[in-house]
Amino acid sequence: MANPIKAVIPAAGLGTRFLPATKAMPKEMLPVVDKPAIQYVVEEAVAAGIDDILVIIGRNKNALANHFDRVTELEHTLEQKGDHSKLSRVTATSSLADIHFVRQGDPRGLGHAVLRARKHVGNETFAVMLGDDLIDARDPLLSRMIDVSTQRAATVVALMEVDPSQIHLYGCADVDATDETDVVTIKGLVEKPSAEEAPSNLAIIGRYVLRPEIFDVLETTPPGKGGEIQLTDALEVLAADAEIAGPVLGVVFSGRRYDTGDRLDYLKSSIQLALDREDLGPDLAAWIKEIAPTI
Numbered sequence: 001m002a003n004p005i006k007a008v009i010p011a012a013g014l015g016t017r018f019l020p021a022t023k024a025m026p027k028e029m030l031p032v033v034d035k036p037a038i039q040y041v042v043e044e045a046v047a048a049g050i051d052d053i054l055v056i057i058g059r060n061k062n063a064l065a066n067h068f069d070r071v072t073e074l075e076h077t078l079e080q081k082g083d084h085s086k087l088s089r090v091t092a093t094s095s096l097a098d099i100h101f102v103r104q105g106d107p108r109g110l111g112h113a114v115l116r117a118r119k120h121v122g123n124e125t126f127a128v129m130l131g132d133d134l135i136d137a138r139d140p141l142l143s144r145m146i147d148v149s150t151q152r153a154a155t156v157v158a159l160m161e162v163d164p165s166q167i168h169l170y171g172c173a174d175v176d177a178t179d180e181t182d183v184v185t186i187k188g189l190v191e192k193p194s195a196e197e198a199p200s201n202l203a204i205i206g207r208y209v210l211r212p213e214i215f216d217v218l219e220t221t222p223p224g225k226g227g228e229i230q231l232t233d234a235l236e237v238l239a240a241d242a243e244i245a246g247p248v249l250g251v252v253f254s255g256r257r258y259d260t261g262d263r264l265d266y267l268k269s270s271i272q273l274a275l276d277r278e279d280l281g282p283d284l285a286a287w288i289k290e291i292a293p294t295i
Contacts, residue, residue: 004049004050004051004052005050005124005125005126005127005146005209006050006052006053006054006120006121006124006126006127007045007050007052007053007054007126007127007128007129008053008054008055008056008114008117008120008121008126008127008128008129009038009041009042009045009053009054009055009056009128009129009130009131010056010104010110010113010114010128010130010131011026011028011038011055011056011057011058011061011064011131012056012057012058012061012103012104012107012113013027013058013107014027014058014107015027015028015030017261017262017263018030018263018266024060025063026057026060026061026063026064027131028061028064028131029063029064029067030260030266031270032134032258032260032266032269032270032273033270033273033274033277033280036067037131037132037134037260038055038064038067038131039067039093039096040134041129041130041131041134042068042096042097042099043096043137044129044134044135044137044142045097045127045129045142046096046097047137047140047142047143048127048140048142048143048146049143049146050097050127050142051097051098052097052098052100053097053098053099053100054099054100054101054102054117054120054121055099055100055101055102056102056103056104056113056114056116056117057101057102057103057104058103058104058107059103064101065101067093068093068094068096068099069094070091070094071090071094074090075087075090075091078090100120102116102117102120103116104116107228108223108228108229109223109224109226109228109229109230109231110130110228110229110230110231111218111221111228111229111230111231111233111234112218112228112229114128114210114214114218114231115215115218115219115229118215121212121215122212123212124212125149125150125209125210125211125212126209126210126212127142127145127146127207127208127209127210128207128208128209128210128231129142129206129207129208130206130207131206131260132206132259132260132261133205133206133207133257133258133259133260133261134257134258134259134260134269135207135253135255135256135257135258136255136256136257136258138255138256139253139255139256140255141158141207141251141253141255142207142209144182144251145158145207145208145209145251146209148183148209148249148251149209149211149249152246152247152249153211153246154211154246154247154248154249155208155209155210155211155214155235155238155245155246155247155248155249156208156209156248156249156250156251157173157186157204157207157208157235157248157249157250157251158204158205158206158207158208158250158251158253159173159175159184159202159203159204159205159250159251159252159253160202160203160205160252160253160254160257161201161202161203161252161254162201162202162203163201164195164198164201165195166203167193167195167198167201167203168192168193168194168195168198169192169203170192170203170204170205171189171190171191171192171203171204171232172189172190172191172192172193172198172199172200172201172202172203172204173186173188173189173190173199173200173202173203173204173250174186174187174188174189174190174199174200175187175199175200175202175250178249182251182252182253182254183249183250183251183252184202184249184250184252185247185248185249185250186235186239186247186248186249186250187239188236188239188240189204189232189235189236189239191224191225191230191232202250202252204232205253205257208231208235211245211246213238213244213245214234214235214238214245217234217237217238217244218231218234221233221234221237235248258272258273271284271288
């Protein structure tokens with residue numbers, strides 16, 4: 001990219017849906033096949049040309065920093081054993097990007113977590129990437145969003161069509177078409193509407209490219225749903241007044257996305273990603289076919 005941006009990954013949540021596994025382990029460190037979920041997100045940022053990443057963490061999240069740090073004893077042991085395959089995977093993790101960490105402090109919502117990035121990001125456009133949504137590396141999304149933001153001087157939100165019966169699980173966008181088939185203008189956002197009240201079936205998924213004006217809006221955004229400062233509320237303000245920071249646009253994603261936000265979808269994601277791998281897929285597929293008649 002001509003103008004590399006920074007990425008912010010909020011990772012301060014408690015992961016209560018995965019208790020007791022997340023009692024001592026951050027949910028972002030739960031493995032999806034053989035990599036923690038957060039590593040997929042970092043790799044996605046790097047693939048989009050981003051090499052400066054800020055992770056917003058809470059208490060008891062030191063495992064995240066440890067994962068992206070070097071472990072010289074482990075590297076030495078693998079080198080002595082001649083296990084260069086594992087060694088390369090371990091060393092690659094610690095050299096993916098320039099990764100920084102800051103604590104959120106009080107858990108006051110996604111909007112507050114994003115606001116904690118203000119000093120690091122400065123007066124520049126930046127990406128926000130939520131770890132519950134994993135985007136398949138074969139279907140680039142973030143790079144497209146960055147291009148749209150740059151070309152149109154806009155805030156950009158990732159959207160995806162969902163079955164209307166599922167829209168109540170998501171934030172939903174009220175949109176108008178543009179001259180590009182995968183880009184829409186966002187007129188408003190509705191948090192988890194019923195199917196009858198939803199203005200569309202376009203759900204917000206966890207990727208945003210935000211202009212720095214979002215910080216001023218978040219500073220004055222009162223607590224909303226759940227008593228937390230909601231990023232959606234701040235985006236609503238921007239969508240209502242394009243003079244603040246330009247238009248709010250949506251990029252409609254039609255590629256492969258894996259939802260690791262709840263237990264069942266987490267299991268489905270792990271199975272699907274394993275099936276797609278040459279080293280695991282054939283044997284796993286054979287086993288699934290073997291046990292399928294017994295289910």
